[in-house]
Amino acid sequence: MANKNSLPLYEKIWVKHTFSRVMDSITLLLLFLLLGYRISSNNNYTFPWFVAFLCELWFTITWITTMSTKWTPAHTKTFLDRLLLRVSNYELPALDLFVTTADPVLEPAIITVNTVLSLLALDYPANKLACYVSDDGCSPLTFYALVEATKFAEIWIPFCKKYNVQCRAPFRYFCDESMAHNDLPEFKQEWLTMKEEYEKLSGKIQNASQKSIPCQLMGEFAVFSQTHARNHPTIIKVIRENKGVSDVMPHLIYISREKRPKQPHHHKAGAMNVLTRISGLMTNAPFMLNLDCDMYVNNSKIVLHALCILLDSKGEKEVAFAQCPQRFYDAVKDDAYGNQLVALPMYIGSGFAGLQGIIYAGTNCFHRRKVMYGLSPNDIQNAKKDHDFTNGTLLLSDKETIQKFGTSKGFVDSATHILKGTTFDHYKSLDLEAASEVASCNYEYNTAWGKEVGWLYGSTSEDVLTGLKFHTKGWRSELCSPDPIAFMGCSPQDNLGQMAQHKRWSSGLFDIFLSKHCPIFGTIFGKLQLRECLAYIWITNWALRSIPEICYALLPAYCIITNSSFLPNKELSMWIPTTLFVIYNVSNIIEHIKSGLSIRTWWNNQRMGRITTMTSCFLAFITIILKKLRISGTNFEITKKEQVHSNEGTNENVGRFSFNESLIFLPGTTILFIQLIALFMSGNGNGYGYGYGVGEVFCSAYVVLCYLPFLKGLFGKGKYGIPLSTIWKSMVLAFTFVYLCSRPILLSE
Numbered sequence: 001m002a003n004k005n006s007l008p009l010y011e012k013i014w015v016k017h018t019f020s021r022v023m024d025s026i027t028l029l030l031l032f033l034l035l036g037y038r039i040s041s042n043n044n045y046t047f048p049w050f051v052a053f054l055c056e057l058w059f060t061i062t063w064i065t066t067m068s069t070k071w072t073p074a075h076t077k078t079f080l081d082r083l084l085l086r087v088s089n090y091e092l093p094a095l096d097l098f099v100t101t102a103d104p105v106l107e108p109a110i111i112t113v114n115t116v117l118s119l120l121a122l123d124y125p126a127n128k129l130a131c132y133v134s135d136d137g138c139s140p141l142t143f144y145a146l147v148e149a150t151k152f153a154e155i156w157i158p159f160c161k162k163y164n165v166q167c168r169a170p171f172r173y174f175c176d177e178s179m180a181h182n183d184l185p186e187f188k189q190e191w192l193t194m195k196e197e198y199e200k201l202s203g204k205i206q207n208a209s210q211k212s213i214p215c216q217l218m219g220e221f222a223v224f225s226q227t228h229a230r231n232h233p234t235i236i237k238v239i240r241e242n243k244g245v246s247d248v249m250p251h252l253i254y255i256s257r258e259k260r261p262k263q264p265h266h267h268k269a270g271a272m273n274v275l276t277r278i279s280g281l282m283t284n285a286p287f288m289l290n291l292d293c294d295m296y297v298n299n300s301k302i303v304l305h306a307l308c309i310l311l312d313s314k315g316e317k318e319v320a321f322a323q324c325p326q327r328f329y330d331a332v333k334d335d336a337y338g339n340q341l342v343a344l345p346m347y348i349g350s351g352f353a354g355l356q357g358i359i360y361a362g363t364n365c366f367h368r369r370k371v372m373y374g375l376s377p378n379d380i381q382n383a384k385k386d387h388d389f390t391n392g393t394l395l396l397s398d399k400e401t402i403q404k405f406g407t408s409k410g411f412v413d414s415a416t417h418i419l420k421g422t423t424f425d426h427y428k429s430l431d432l433e434a435a436s437e438v439a440s441c442n443y444e445y446n447t448a449w450g451k452e453v454g455w456l457y458g459s460t461s462e463d464v465l466t467g468l469k470f471h472t473k474g475w476r477s478e479l480c481s482p483d484p485i486a487f488m489g490c491s492p493q494d495n496l497g498q499m500a501q502h503k504r505w506s507s508g509l510f511d512i513f514l515s516k517h518c519p520i521f522g523t524i525f526g527k528l529q530l531r532e533c534l535a536y537i538w539i540t541n542w543a544l545r546s547i548p549e550i551c552y553a554l555l556p557a558y559c560i561i562t563n564s565s566f567l568p569n570k571e572l573s574m575w576i577p578t579t580l581f582v583i584y585n586v587s588n589i590i591e592h593i594k595s596g597l598s599i600r601t602w603w604n605n606q607r608m609g610r611i612t613t614m615t616s617c618f619l620a621f622i623t624i625i626l627k628k629l630r631i632s633g634t635n636f637e638i639t640k641k642e643q644v645h646s647n648e649g650t651n652e653n654v655g656r657f658s659f660n661e662s663l664i665f666l667p668g669t670t671i672l673f674i675q676l677i678a679l680f681m682s683g684n685g686n687g688y689g690y691g692y693g694v695g696e697v698f699c700s701a702y703v704v705l706c707y708l709p710f711l712k713g714l715f716g717k718g719k720y721g722i723p724l725s726t727i728w729k730s731m732v733l734a735f736t737f738v739y740l741c742s743r744p745i746l747l748s749e
């Protein structure tokens, strides 16, 4: 019994993916064989041969990073009973909850409200929780919705706790009529009342979004008059203060940080840092959970699960953050746009988790505040050795602290508590003046915010960048994936959203690769482990992948047009690329099936992978090159969040591609045209002498198959059709390509 308290609070479970390992190794072997063959068959040194060799070399290197990332997947198992034995309810640490929203149109208030309600109703002592909502849209509607939601929360929270409701976001909970059944007689009545009350709440928010905010609330809303989303002073509203142990409602605070047209606001990262500072002034919890506005809590005990990792005696010393997986509701059938990210996290995500740790995904993540303030595991070790926190590395002189954290005395005091490891016993009622100071545009000027402290600036993928910084300092991270799944969110409902999102991610990630935070430097000069570094190289190079993929996709067409070949054309050697193609796809199909997905889903993911790499990633590549050349900057385009209604599931247009004037469709349409021209030439017997073979024609046809949605788009109407201007531009580009192909090139035969 004596060592009950020394039992670990979580365990790492290593997953055996033997089949994947074998298939991946065969794939690698075949890639090596192909490269070897290309080098050894010296009678084939032609231009397409050379380009193919370079592309395949790239694919091989990428494959090595993929394999290394996937090789030792792991996840964690948490022991809630052990945690509760060790810490009583009274001793549980405080937790600050952060929600970010930025646009009341793209992110409807009712979605944010549901996220907030699910957080307020967490299975955790309410007096230890404080929920801070950052509104970058400075929208009175969001504020109004939160005020109304608080009234509903007063009955919703007790209801959830009484009946141990699992999903505490009402819009999802009430979707499922079967929830209305329960053996307790009074349940049904309460369920109905609750549903009615929720409908009233959503009705009010709906009305307010269409008309205006009810006038009786005008007083409270006066501050919103004459504000503009990009130009307004700080607005902070303490909507509800927790009144102590017996109160079921956590604190709820609305924040819209100051924005001025010419001042950089650093998008989400900037918002997160303001939340960090304001919460530091008020509750200063040692842990923080951050959610995007569309991610609701699906497992009400998730805080306890995450604490098992963060409070574990080993975890306490080593783990910077516990990341829960991202899962999405209302998926489009068979994942037509390839954005559900189910198979990828299962292999790559847990692969990361088996190394130095999972990446920080921007949402669903529990952070340690002191790590956010820049501490490394080393600092803590040294301070412990010195037994003196005042002279140890942890505490800086007053001047240094101000240089690091800024001039707010209140905040510097709170940060000192965190660095020393002592927390406030009870919260301080919010000093609005101090809070406005730390939320102002100028506050971070000449401080370490965004550089050494808090969420890092400089990339639209602030999440991966911030996590990478922690790993480089020597921290680990853990994947926390209890059953039922902790959080659910919404994913783009069409290809436009998906492609734009993919572009933002890959540009942000590539930005990191080209910055001083590049994972390679992290391994050479920091504490980023080698295989973790390879995994980060894998993820930060999505944009770069577009170049070899586009070249490789153009090769078959080039060969058909110029009557040359890039594939081995002797029967015996042809088996290398053929087997490679088969093995790669078969193992991919099986991985999808093992993740519980259909073959159709596999194909949609595969196809979408090819499309996004050649379109979104390519544009991301160009965007970042232009940024590095200081020709243009990057922007954070917010993803549209939609509530899907179940009757839309039968709509025949579900899964169809829509198009607009965006440049993102230009590369895809051009590639498609080039293949069509090539196939037409091959069909017409224009390939004199038949330098190219079945292989080239097959590859070209395969590219067309991947681009089938674009082919349909050529004939589609309205939003389902590719705009004429894009078609014209693509045609010009395609014919230029064909023209250039037919001119003699130095290296060609």
Ligand SMILES: O=c1ccn([C@@H]2O[C@H](COP(=O)(O)OP(=O)(O)O[C@H]3O[C@H](CO)[C@@H](O)[C@H](O)[C@H]3O)[C@@H](O)[C@H]2O)c(=O)[nH]1
Residues within 6 Å of the ligand: 100, 101, 102, 103, 107, 134, 136, 266, 267, 268, 271, 291, 292, 293, 294, 361, 362, 363, 460, 461, 462, 463, 501, 504, 505, 508, 636, 637, 638, 639, 640
């Ligand atoms: O200026 C901004 C822009 C965005 N956001 C918020 O950032 C979150 C993520 O934005 P979203 O448009 O939903 O992007 P996603 O691509 O869905 O988000 C993923 O990718 C982002 C990085 O690209 C991460 O920050 C997110 O956590 C991660 O879920 C949302 O809550 C927004 O309200 C802000 O608060 N301020």
Ligand SMILES: [Mn+2]
Residues within 6 Å of the ligand: 292, 294, 490, 639
């Ligand atoms: Mn999102």
